[in-house]
Amino acid sequence: MLRNTTRAFAVMALSVPAVLGLGGIAEAQDKFKLGMAVGGNTCCEWMKAQGDVARALAEKEGWDYVELSNNNDPATALKNAQIFVQEGAKAVIQFNGQAASNPAISAVMKQAGIPIVTYDIADPGMYFVGIDNLAAGIAGGEGLGKIVKEKWDCNPDLVVSAEGAGAGIVNEWRTGGMRTGLGNICPDIPKEKYVSFESQGDAAVGLPAARDLLAAHPDAKKIAVVGLNDGGVLALINAAEQLGRADDVIGWGQDGAFITGDNVNPHLVGSVFYFLEGYAVYAIRDVIKPIAEGKIPPLKADAGDPASKVQPCPVTAEQAKAVPDMAERVKQLLAAPAGTTEYDLFCPNKG
Amino acid sequence: MTDITAAPVRKGLSEDWRAILTGSVASISITFIAVIAIGWFWVGPKFLSFGNVSIMGTFLIVPLIVGAFSGFALLSGVVDLSIGSMVAFSSALFALLISLGWDPATTAVVTLVACLCFGGINAIAIVGFGAEPIAATLGMLVALRGIAWVLLGSQGTIFAFNIDMFNLISLQLFGLPLFFLVAIALTVVAALIVTRTRAGRHVQAVGGDDKAAARAGISVRGVRVAALLLSSFGAGLGGIVYAAQLGSAARATGFGLEFQVYAALMIGGYSILRGGVGNPIGGALGLLAVAGVSNILDLKAISPYYVNIIVGLLLLAAVLLDRIRGGDAYE
Numbered sequence: 001m002l003r004n005t006t007r008a009f010a011v012m013a014l015s016v017p018a019v020l021g022l023g024g025i026a027e028a029q030d031k032f033k034l035g036m037a038v039g040g041n042t043c044c045e046w047m048k049a050q051g052d053v054a055r056a057l058a059e060k061e062g063w064d065y066v067e068l069s070n071n072n073d074p075a076t077a078l079k080n081a082q083i084f085v086q087e088g089a090k091a092v093i094q095f096n097g098q099a100a101s102n103p104a105i106s107a108v109m110k111q112a113g114i115p116i117v118t119y120d121i122a123d124p125g126m127y128f129v130g131i132d133n134l135a136a137g138i139a140g141g142e143g144l145g146k147i148v149k150e151k152w153d154c155n156p157d158l159v160v161s162a163e164g165a166g167a168g169i170v171n172e173w174r175t176g177g178m179r180t181g182l183g184n185i186c187p188d189i190p191k192e193k194y195v196s197f198e199s200q201g202d203a204a205v206g207l208p209a210a211r212d213l214l215a216a217h218p219d220a221k222k223i224a225v226v227g228l229n230d231g232g233v234l235a236l237i238n239a240a241e242q243l244g245r246a247d248d249v250i251g252w253g254q255d256g257a258f259i260t261g262d263n264v265n266p267h268l269v270g271s272v273f274y275f276l277e278g279y280a281v282y283a284i285r286d287v288i289k290p291i292a293e294g295k296i297p298p299l300k301a302d303a304g305d306p307a308s309k310v311q312p313c314p315v316t317a318e319q320a321k322a323v324p325d326m327a328e329r330v331k332q333l334l335a336a337p338a339g340t341t342e343y344d345l346f347c348p349n350k351g
Numbered sequence: 352m353t354d355i356t357a358a359p360v361r362k363g364l365s366e367d368w369r370a371i372l373t374g375s376v377a378s379i380s381i382t383f384i385a386v387i388a389i390g391w392f393w394v395g396p397k398f399l400s401f402g403n404v405s406i407m408g409t410f411l412i413v414p415l416i417v418g419a420f421s422g423f424a425l426l427s428g429v430v431d432l433s434i435g436s437m438v439a440f441s442s443a444l445f446a447l448l449i450s451l452g453w454d455p456a457t458t459a460v461v462t463l464v465a466c467l468c469f470g471g472i473n474a475i476a477i478v479g480f481g482a483e484p485i486a487a488t489l490g491m492l493v494a495l496r497g498i499a500w501v502l503l504g505s506q507g508t509i510f511a512f513n514i515d516m517f518n519l520i521s522l523q524l525f526g527l528p529l530f531f532l533v534a535i536a537l538t539v540v541a542a543l544i545v546t547r548t549r550a551g552r553h554v555q556a557v558g559g560d561d562k563a564a565a566r567a568g569i570s571v572r573g574v575r576v577a578a579l580l581l582s583s584f585g586a587g588l589g590g591i592v593y594a595a596q597l598g599s600a601a602r603a604t605g606f607g608l609e610f611q612v613y614a615a616l617m618i619g620g621y622s623i624l625r626g627g628v629g630n631p632i633g634g635a636l637g638l639l640a641v642a643g644v645s646n647i648l649d650l651k652a653i654s655p656y657y658v659n660i661i662v663g664l665l666l667l668a669a670v671l672l673d674r675i676r677g678g679d680a681y682e
Binding site: 066067068069072073074075076078079080082083086098099100101103104107165166168 | 400402403406409410413505506507508510512514517593596597598599600601602603604606649650652654
């Protein structure tokens with residue numbers, strides 16, 4: 001058996017190096033090439049749309065464009081970084097929901113001299129483009145607080161926080177900010193009424209933990225829900241619906257992913273739009289285009305002092321009805337003058 | 352007078368093809384060469400450039416190591432489903448200790464010993480108490496994933512980026528990642544052990560028919576304990592490499608790795624439920640073929656979801672070949 005194995009392996013071992021060297025011919029790279037690594041989590045339509053917008057904007061600028069999916073996996077994200085280097089990208093944008101590989105990606109990019117923009121999850125070696133998560137959290141919490149005050153006179157049975165610990169400090173800013181915002185409007189809610197569960201930022205994944213939480217609080221009826229994102233908040237709302245306890249559940253999400261369209265859950269009473277699909281406008285306007293023009297901007301990697309700040313847009317579900325769905329927003333965004341953001345176009349509550 | 356029954360019998364063409372397709376690594380070799388050919392003609396010379404092969408190699412290090420070691424468990428007739436979680440646990444423990452300032456070498460030893468302890472628990476359950484391997488290692492899969500999450504804490508990630516470790520794991524030799532070559536060498540050593548040594552033949556015999564092996568004086572329990580320990584050791588090693596490569600450990604680390612590795616091993620000729628079948632080189636070629644398909648799709652900017660379809664089809668083909676070459680007749 002080994003003889004045949006050895007033969008097969010030897011043929012391949014001899015044939016592969018024979019052609020290896022032929023691949024080393026570098027292609028002429030005159031045009032600016034932008035690399036884009038999309039998140040690749042099947043949870044959210046906006047992850048794919050981030051790539052679609054970046055591609056359209058790059059084509060408008062006359063750049064070459066290469067897109068890869070991080071497949072929501074840290075090792076794949078690092079592999080993609082190496083492929084961008086190989087493909088001769090002059091700048092890269094990434095959304096890496098699994099930020100564990102960011103230090104290694106930074107090292108690879110630094111070694112290759114390629115600037116990289118990261119969305120929403122900061123890394124010291126990457127230009128930060130994203131939302132002010134704490135401000136977005138507080139704005140959402142205050143929005144929910146107004147409804148809790150009006151509906152329940154600031155006396156809910158429970159305030160549930162749908163956490164997504166994997167997002168690290170971003171989770172703490174958003175959910176902590178929402179609790180702070182709620183407290184700004186309703187300062188007398190006792191601490192023991194605040195509880196949390198791990199939603200992982202996904203309505204389906206977080207469902208069992210949400211059910212467990214409700215089971216542990218059988219008498220709670222008036223339940224206010226905050227969370228890392230709309231998906232996490234929906235995990236609790238869906239669990240309450242399954243258990244027949246959703247009559248007095250109200251949730252306010254973050255990111256605006258599930259607050260538009262025909263199937264908005266009636267218990268999701270508001271969210272904070274980030275218009276995630278349109279982040280490329282900020283990244284290209286403030287970082288990538290200057291780089292393409294040879295005017296490299298200073299590295300601003302801190303979420304507190306970002307290379308480009310995305311404005312949060314808190315909306316009630318009623319206000320969100322006037323906001324087009326994602327496909328229409330992308331269409332209008334790409335037709336707008338260069339540098340126009342979705343916040344400019346669609347936010348009904350510009351601050 | 353001529354005895355026609357003594358005349359050499361010419362094999363039919365279909366039998367020749369059957370022989371080619373049913374060799375232990377022949378079919379996966381053909382698949383591998385087909386992937387190279389498709390990559391060459393579709394992507395161009397870039398597909399086989401040192402840079403591209405190097406990228407593929409870098410991300411095959413962990414699956415190759417894990418596959419080479421876990422293959423012993425499959426050969427001995429016990430599937431170890433806990434390897435993906437073991438990788439997660441190993442990377443989490445390694446990253447945690449590094450982040451606490453431990454020396455990398457000491458940390459690696461402690462991590463491997465911890466993994467061997469969990470491998471020992473698998474062995475006690477399966478060999479000592481006669482538990483079903485799938486049930487026992489499924490339990491370990493869930494438990495280890497939980498332990499890894501506990502180690503990772505509320506943030507779900509431990510950053511332990513060490514530029515020296517990163518540079519070490521990124522070392523190149525002849526234009527290819529050194530540790531990829533090491534993983535290939537490990538695979539070859541595993542193949543030599545399986546095919547050329549008495550210990551390897553014992554493993555195959557135990558997996559093929561444990562009762563016959565016991566009658567032949569082979570320690571069935573000893574072989575399976577050793578195979579399960581090797582499996583956990585390989586997964587532990589894989590976790591350490593992951594942590595060094597990524598500079599961190601996270602909840603997603605190693606998630607689904609058991610399916611990636613076992614799918615490739617099956618494509619490469621192993622059987623999940625029947626021991627005694629398979630060759631480490633076939634398994635490695637299975638991993639290389641899948642990585643090649645994935646890379647072609649990356650370079651042609653095609654959705655990576657198609658990889659799953661292609662891997663599924665290759666698996667179905669492997670199952671068909673398994674039936675053609677005898678299936679249960681091996682037992």
